[in-house]
Amino acid sequence: MLLQNSKILVIDDDEDVLIALRLLLKSKVKEVVTNNNPNNILNLMQQHAFDVVVLDMNFNGLVNTGNEGIFWLNKIKKQSPEVDVILITAYGDIDLAIRSLKEGAADFLVKPWQNEKILDAIRERIEKQKKQGPKKLHLNADTKIIGDSEAMQDVFVKLKKVAPTDANILILGENGTGKDLIAKAIHDNSLRKHKPFVKVDVGALTETLFESELFGYKKGAFTDAREDRKGRFEAANGGTLFLDEIGNISLRQQARLLTVLQNRQVTPLGANQSISIDIRLICATNVSIRDLADEGRFRKDLIYRINTVDMTIPPLRERGTDMTILAHYFIDFYAEKYGKGNFSLSASFIQKLKKHHFSGNVRELQYALERAIIMADQDLLEAEDLTFSAIEQPQVRATENETNLDALEKNTILNVIEKNNGNISKSAKELGITRAALYRRLHKYDL
Numbered sequence: 001m002l003l004q005n006s007k008i009l010v011i012d013d014d015e016d017v018l019i020a021l022r023l024l025l026k027s028k029v030k031e032v033v034t035n036n037n038p039n040n041i042l043n044l045m046q047q048h049a050f051d052v053v054v055l056d057m058n059f060n061g062l063v064n065t066g067n068e069g070i071f072w073l074n075k076i077k078k079q080s081p082e083v084d085v086i087l088i089t090a091y092g093d094i095d096l097a098i099r100s101l102k103e104g105a106a107d108f109l110v111k112p113w114q115n116e117k118i119l120d121a122i123r124e125r126i127e128k129q130k131k132q133g134p135k136k137l138h139l140n141a142d143t144k145i146i147g148d149s150e151a152m153q154d155v156f157v158k159l160k161k162v163a164p165t166d167a168n169i170l171i172l173g174e175n176g177t178g179k180d181l182i183a184k185a186i187h188d189n190s191l192r193k194h195k196p197f198v199k200v201d202v203g204a205l206t207e208t209l210f211e212s213e214l215f216g217y218k219k220g221a222f223t224d225a226r227e228d229r230k231g232r233f234e235a236a237n238g239g240t241l242f243l244d245e246i247g248n249i250s251l252r253q254q255a256r257l258l259t260v261l262q263n264r265q266v267t268p269l270g271a272n273q274s275i276s277i278d279i280r281l282i283c284a285t286n287v288s289i290r291d292l293a294d295e296g297r298f299r300k301d302l303i304y305r306i307n308t309v310d311m312t313i314p315p316l317r318e319r320g321t322d323m324t325i326l327a328h329y330f331i332d333f334y335a336e337k338y339g340k341g342n343f344s345l346s347a348s349f350i351q352k353l354k355k356h357h358f359s360g361n362v363r364e365l366q367y368a369l370e371r372a373i374i375m376a377d378q379d380l381l382e383a384e385d386l387t388f389s390a391i392e393q394p395q396v397r398a399t400e401n402e403t404n405l406d407a408l409e410k411n412t413i414l415n416v417i418e419k420n421n422g423n424i425s426k427s428a429k430e431l432g433i434t435r436a437a438l439y440r441r442l443h444k445y446d447l
């Protein structure tokens, strides 16, 4: 990242300092926000995804020990460890400087500063961040897997360990948690990375398609077989075969798969010779390992074969601040894709994001933000810009305090909003109520 693409927050209780720094930085960086109250830091950080915070050490002139600066420094680093904090103080004190650096400050400047010095300090941090890359797993190729949470860091550690081995991997996790991304990342970081990565959604294949798709066929093997066709096992030879939705295949399909995996050979339909195959197998499913262990549903011997190592991808709700980081990532991504400017998030927008259940996990978040960017008329995203797809919502049943009529109304509203791509005005019109009445109902039903 370059200085002109960076976002900077300046916090100082001296309005003159804020004005001076705003004037200095305005033309040099992408966004500069100034504020005189440190209590606003954490909220502002959630709204803007700053790269650097320039923070005063002493507020209100009450205590000059620098403790307050260090207190806020710790809060910032706890919420967003990747953000660099540059501390400034009017009371140059080498002990304090050393202490703040030990506590995680990136740099330390003494007031009155020279403009060039503060610019150099910020530039240096931005360049360092660029070298370290964005907040994502550092992997080969262009796989971007965002995740700072402990739960995702555990996934990344495991991924780096297993990727270079040839072990068969079973990836578990709810819909939309990123299983596909992880499978691709394992391949991209394996010794097979220059060979094919072939994905098959086996859960969607009928009994007849299952065999022809996976094992291939010879011309004339069945009525529609007008020419020879390679199966996906053969196409993945030397590389990785990724079987998605493995938990949904029938017992018969499981038996066929097991034979191939045991013999490491496939016989295309209509062929009389088998072909040796050398693949690394990755499977994924949203069925829990407990349900998979039910022998009426899934063969134990097949589980053992596909599951040398299993990895569970946590749902979004267990990833703490990852949600905000992902939100900023998707907002920047779609703003660029749709040629829009920079967006900031209002407190109500963030609150609505945080309150939502996200049963569709990262995919649901991604689609909701893409919709918000497409529909937004202004740079500040407000709660009403955020609408959730009815597809991801569990069908609403009347709760204890709710009548069936309430549940019916709630479902109707969700369906109409979805149909109108989140457009509140159109939805209100279709429902035959005013915009304000629709907002009242959205609020009432916590939508």
Ligand SMILES: Nc1ncnc2c1ncn2[C@@H]1O[C@H](COP(=O)(O)OP(=O)(O)OP(=O)(O)O)[C@@H](O)[C@H]1O
Pocket: 144, 145, 146, 147, 173, 174, 175, 176, 177, 178, 179, 180, 181, 182, 244, 286, 362, 363, 366
């Ligand atoms: N950590 C992440 N960082 C960035 N993007 C992500 C992350 N996790 C998921 N995504 C994005 O969310 C979407 C859904 O991810 P993906 O298809 O990998 O999920 P999945 O678990 O395989 O879903 P399903 O269970 O429906 O097959 C994709 O567009 C993916 O790029």
